[in-house]
Amino acid sequence: MTRIGQTMMLLHGGDREEARNRFAALWSEIGADGDALHRCTLAHYMADAQDDPEDELAWDIRALAAADGLSQARLAEHHDSLAVRAFYPSLHLNLAADYVKLHRPEQARRHLDRAHDALDALADDAYGNDIREAVRRLERQLDAV
Structure with missing residues (x-):
């Protein structure tokens, strides 16, 4: 989550290309079947880093799918108020x-x-x-x- 947050700061700072590259590397590391919280968070922000609306849609669909697989217990491990x-x-x-x-x-x-x-x-x-x-x-x- 720390590396996702750092990459998110790059994105919000305007370095979309570098953010995309780092998010892609993190996605490869996490994997399509990795931790749902990590996938949801990363896909949510990766969508914002896209220039093509179809690519943005694909990442937002991934974020929703990951949220559907996220348990409240897993989320509470990260932050108990969410x-x-x-x-x-x-x-x-x-x-x-x-x-x-x-x-x-x-x-x-x-x-x-x-x-x-x-x-x-x-x-x-x-x-x-x-x-x-x-x-x-x-x-x-x-x-x-």
Whole structure:
């Protein structure tokens, strides 16, 4: 998780290519069947490092699949205040945004509805409020299509 976090900082610092390279190396190390928490986290951020919307979608699908295999017990080993169900609003929001970029509004709407349905898992804090607002923005964008 430390190396994923360090690579995430590269990504947020604007070095997308180096972040992609490091995430790819970490993915090879973790493996497609590796620890679900590591796969979910890495795939979530690797999606953000992509330039091609199809590649972004593929990584966001991997992140969701890994979350589906993540147990609350495993997550608690990493941080006892996190809940697996709180991952889903963001994961589905990202997929909805991917499908919007790819001009696939029906699939976007399906994931946006799932994100909306999962919002109650979020705390009433800055992160939860940011996700709720992002869902509302994307809903308005899809409604305008």
